[in-house]
Amino acid sequence: MIFVRSLDSTSVVLALLVSLACPALAEEDLANGSALFAEKCEVCHGTYGEASNEVVPNILGQYPGYTLTQLQAFLSDDPKTARRGISGSLKRSLLLDLKVQDIKDIVAYLGTIDYEIVGASKAEAEARGELAAAGWWLANYAGCGNCHGDDFQGLRVRNPATGELDPEIGAPFTPKLVGLKHGYLMRQLRAYQSGRRAGGLSGMKHVMAPLFQTPRMMRAIGSYAEGVQIVPVVDGGSAAQAERPSPPPPPATLDPVHTGASPKVPYVTKNGVEEVDYEKLNPIKGFRLPDSGQFRETTPVFGEDRDYTRNPMSFSVAKDGLVVIDNNTGLMWERHLNWRWGKTVPANGDWRPQDVFTYKDGEARRRPYHEGVQYCKGLRLAGFDDWRMPTVKEVHTIAHYASARPTIHVKFFKDTDAGLPGYGDRGKGGQWAGPLASDHNNSGWHIGFIDGHFMGYPRSGYKTTRCVRADDNGAYFLPEFVDNGDGTVTDAVTDLMWMQTVDGVSRDWEASIQYCETVEYAGHDDWKLPGNKELSSTVDLRKQRPAVDTKFFPDTDYTAYYWSRTPETRAASRNMMSETTVQPEDAEIGNAHENAFFQEYMLGGNWRGPRRGLLGLARCVRYPGRS
Numbered sequence: 001m002i003f004v005r006s007l008d009s010t011s012v013v014l015a016l017l018v019s020l021a022c023p024a025l026a027e028e029d030l031a032n033g034s035a036l037f038a039e040k041c042e043v044c045h046g047t048y049g050e051a052s053n054e055v056v057p058n059i060l061g062q063y064p065g066y067t068l069t070q071l072q073a074f075l076s077d078d079p080k081t082a083r084r085g086i087s088g089s090l091k092r093s094l095l096l097d098l099k100v101q102d103i104k105d106i107v108a109y110l111g112t113i114d115y116e117i118v119g120a121s122k123a124e125a126e127a128r129g130e131l132a133a134a135g136w137w138l139a140n141y142a143g144c145g146n147c148h149g150d151d152f153q154g155l156r157v158r159n160p161a162t163g164e165l166d167p168e169i170g171a172p173f174t175p176k177l178v179g180l181k182h183g184y185l186m187r188q189l190r191a192y193q194s195g196r197r198a199g200g201l202s203g204m205k206h207v208m209a210p211l212f213q214t215p216r217m218m219r220a221i222g223s224y225a226e227g228v229q230i231v232p233v234v235d236g237g238s239a240a241q242a243e244r245p246s247p248p249p250p251p252a253t254l255d256p257v258h259t260g261a262s263p264k265v266p267y268v269t270k271n272g273v274e275e276v277d278y279e280k281l282n283p284i285k286g287f288r289l290p291d292s293g294q295f296r297e298t299t300p301v302f303g304e305d306r307d308y309t310r311n312p313m314s315f316s317v318a319k320d321g322l323v324v325i326d327n328n329t330g331l332m333w334e335r336h337l338n339w340r341w342g343k344t345v346p347a348n349g350d351w352r353p354q355d356v357f358t359y360k361d362g363e364a365r366r367r368p369y370h371e372g373v374q375y376c377k378g379l380r381l382a383g384f385d386d387w388r389m390p391t392v393k394e395v396h397t398i399a400h401y402a403s404a405r406p407t408i409h410v411k412f413f414k415d416t417d418a419g420l421p422g423y424g425d426r427g428k429g430g431q432w433a434g435p436l437a438s439d440h441n442n443s444g445w446h447i448g449f450i451d452g453h454f455m456g457y458p459r460s461g462y463k464t465t466r467c468v469r470a471d472d473n474g475a476y477f478l479p480e481f482v483d484n485g486d487g488t489v490t491d492a493v494t495d496l497m498w499m500q501t502v503d504g505v506s507r508d509w510e511a512s513i514q515y516c517e518t519v520e521y522a523g524h525d526d527w528k529l530p531g532n533k534e535l536s537s538t539v540d541l542r543k544q545r546p547a548v549d550t551k552f553f554p555d556t557d558y559t560a561y562y563w564s565r566t567p568e569t570r571a572a573s574r575n576m577m578s579e580t581t582v583q584p585e586d587a588e589i590g591n592a593h594e595n596a597f598f599q600e601y602m603l604g605g606n607w608r609g610p611r612r613g614l615l616g617l618a619r620c621v622r623y624p625g626r627s
Contacts, residue, residue, distance in 0.1 A: 029101075033109030036102055043295060043402055046411075048113050048232035050179070058179040061115045061230040063154055064107045066175045071103050114233040117153060117178060128227045135224025138217060139177075152177035152225055177221075178228035185222045263473045265377070265388045270436055273370050273459070276388045278435050279542070284474035288328040289494045290314075292531050293400035293409070298567040303513040305401070305531055305566050310623060313400060315412040323382045324412045329397050329476060331390075334381060334467045337415035369444035372432040372465035379467050390468040392433035392445035392454050394476050396536055396606070399452040401597075404569040407452035413466070416449050430463040435541060437603060445541075451568060452532075453597075453607030479537060481552040486522045489552045490624060494537050497622045499527070501555045506615035509596045512563040516620035527620035532566035532597040532606065534621055539604040547604030553619075561598040561609065561616035568595040568608045 037049075041059075045051045049060035059067055098106075119125070125136035138144050139152045148154065154176035177185065268277040290313045294305040314327040317335065324333045367375060372389055379387040400409045406416045416431075430446045436459065437443035443456040446463050457463070480492040483500075490497045499521055507515060516529040540549050546558035595608045598616055609616070 029105045030109050030112060032102065033105030033107070036098070036106050037109055040098075040295075041106070043293070048115075049110055050230060050232055051181070057175075057184055058181070058230060059110065060113060060179070060232055061117070062110070062176055064111050067110060068103070068107050071107070115230050116233055118229045118231055120153060120178060120228045125224055125227065128223070131220050131223040132227050133224075134217075134220035135222070138221055139224060144221065147174040148177050152228065177225045179230040180222075180225050185225055186218065189218050189221070263386060265386050265473060267377070273373075273436065275370075275373050275436060276434055278391060278475060278477045281473050281475035281477060283480070283493060284330045284470050284476060285472070286330060287474075287476060287493060289496075289533055289537060290326070290328040290397050292533055292566045293402045294566055294569065295402050296567065296569065299510055299513070301510045301513050303517045303528055303565060308528060308531070308565075313409070315409065317412060318382060320382065326397065329394070330470055330474065331394060331397070331476070332382070332384075332469050333398065333413070334379070334387070335412070335414055337464050337466060366462040366464050367432075368462065369432050369436075369459035372463070373434070375465055376467035381467075384469055386473065387467040387469045389432065389434045389465065391435065391475060391477050391541065392447060393536060393539070393541070394468055395431060395433045395447045395466070396452075396454060396533055397476065399447065399449070399533075401452055401532065401566055402569060404451065406449035407569070408449050416464075430457065430461075432463040432465050451608055453605070454536075455605040455607060456603060478540060478542075479549075481549065483552060484522075488522045488524075491537065494534065495624060496530075496534055496537065497524075497624050498538065498553075499620050500553060502617050502619050504555075504617070506560075507563075507618060508615060509563055509609070509612040512616065512618040513565055515618050519620060521620070524622055527622050529563060529565040529618060530621040532564040532599075535562060535564045535599040535619075536604075536606045538619075539599070539601070539606075541604060544603050546601035548601050556601050557617065558601040561600055561614065562619055563609075563616045564597045564599065566597045568597065 041049075044056045045059050049058065049062070051058045119128075122133075122136055126133040139148070140150055144152070154174075266277040266280040267274050269275075288311045290311050291309060292305050293313045297306055298304060311328050316325045316327055317323075318325065322335055324335045325331070326333065376387045376389050379385075381387060398409075398413060399407050401407060403409065408416050410416060430448050433445040433447060433454070435445070437445060437456040442458055442460075444459045445454060446457040446461075447454040476493070479494070481489045482492060483489050484497070487500050488497050489500055503515075505515075513529045516527045519525075519527050521527060538553070539547050541547070543549070546553075546556040548556050550556060595610065596612055597606065597608050598614075599606050
């Protein structure tokens with residue numbers, strides 16, 4: 001079928017598509033598109049556009065014309081054509097500085113990525129079950145294919161230059177549906193149903209009316225589309241692909257084949273509670289402190305997180321799918337938590353965890369701190385028996401501050417929930433970490449993935465536990481400072497140089513950024529406000545009031561807050577990685593990017609400030625050997 005639309009813009013778009021398909025595209029255009037995709041698109045849509053979550057669409061293999069029209073809609077100020085929801089934050093933070101040529105280059109680059117489609121046939125759909133088989137029938141015989149093509153693989157149109165159907169040119173107003181996650185596709189169908197999304201056809205709501213009257217048909221479409229995978233073919237890929245920046249190489253333990261006994265993890269008993277003796281663990285060889293992951297522009301002041309890239313976050317999943325390796329830190333993580341909720345917490349009133357949670361036999365669950373320690377001690381996974389409770393600094397390294405609710409990359413770390421209405425991270429998102437807090441032995445550390453903060457929490461409380469290990473009993477625990485004798489200290493673990501003393505002036509967040517960007521100190525003028533993870537690296541988890549080694553930082557005020565350059569992402573509309581549904585209370589939260597993270601040194605906690613206007617101190621940092 002030939003797609004026909006009586007809009008003046010159609011001929012313009014198709015003419016552009018012909019130019020995009022032209023083999024004479026300049027190599028520098030493809031290189032520019034590749035670099036921009038890596039910078040602005042990859043964190044949400046995947047390395048090759050193969051998004052793996054329920055929030056953003058798969059764009060690998062999508063027709064260039066449709067991708068182009070969606071990018072144009074993201075940038076549009078016309079309320080009739082502008083995309084809503086996530087697009088609002090994309091427009092403000094990612095795409096606003098793109099030129100027309102940049103958009104064309106990104107679309108052109110995507111067109112160079114080879115791919116194959118798996119699971120689209122009738123037999124493959126039937127093998128996935130009755131619902132997927134019904135979806136295949138709808139795709140091919142019930143009218144859906146008139147716009148979205150056979151097997152939902154897209155509708156081809158005639159090339160204006162040749163008059164022939166062109167496999168590389170699709171209808172610019174109707175997408176391929178294969179590869180879209182069920183949750184994403186269902187949200188788009190419901191948006192058509194409500195009229196919030198009009199689409200490329202003015203009568204979409206009426207065309208799809210039969211689907212809306214039968215929810216099972218909608219689920220069938222989603223089931224079939226999700227089961228069809230678009231897989232990138234990267235071996236022998238294009239030159240543009242070869243020029244993509246490479247992440248840090250994965251460690252040798254990516255596909256572990258472990259023989260022999262692991263080094264025995266040391267344990268110590270404190271007030272009757274057994275926990276890891278973290279001081280007896282070893283520094284991790286080749287350790288690199290990951291960046292925060294925050295890429296959004298939230299202030300016109302230069303010097304926030306997105307303005308600096310040092311060690312981009314990078315993870316690899318073992319072939320068995322059970323463990324994740326952090327390619328920066330060398331830590332190996334348990335990938336799945338696998339706990340499930342059985343009831344709903346009441347909106348008000350007291351409740352006990354045992355009243356709320358039910359589990360199946362063998363499932364991991366929320367536990368008190370000491371049970372989490374024992375769970376990791378007894379864990380046997382991927383051929384290793386040296387799993388342990390992580391330190392709070394280690395858990396902090398996997399927090400991904402471009403995401404919200406949960407503040408973690410759910411493509412790699414499964415089953416992390418974010419928070420529960422009325423209870424925040426205390427409901428779902430808290431994860432235990434060691435050691436027992438230094439103030440008293442009744443508290444452990446936890447990180448709340450509602451926003452990525454960490455603090456002490458009574459050890460009898462109920463949190464999830466994600467175990468960790470590293471070769472040779474490695475751990476990220478204590479800094480190793482060296483006094484440079486010029487008013488600066490350098491941490492041998494993170495390779496960061498710090499001001500030993502601060503000027504004592506309290507400033508708001510933006511003024512703190514500006515101060516570090518302009519100050520000259522100890523013969524250096526390339527200071528910057530530290531990132532959230534950089535600032536927390538200075539904490540000595542054995543100490544309190546202040547939770548830092550005063551031999552190296554003698555003026556630390558444990559009653560003050562120290563600003564980081566990491567802004568908060570909280571509203572669900574800015575959650576680019578979640579595979580969960582939007583939390584009910586998100587509609588009432590409009591403070592995303594109004595806050596930023598700071599470090600306190602009374603006990604060593606790290607959380608977001610209530611507002612950026614809060615007055616705090618600035619301890620600047622620099623990267624030795626880099627400007």
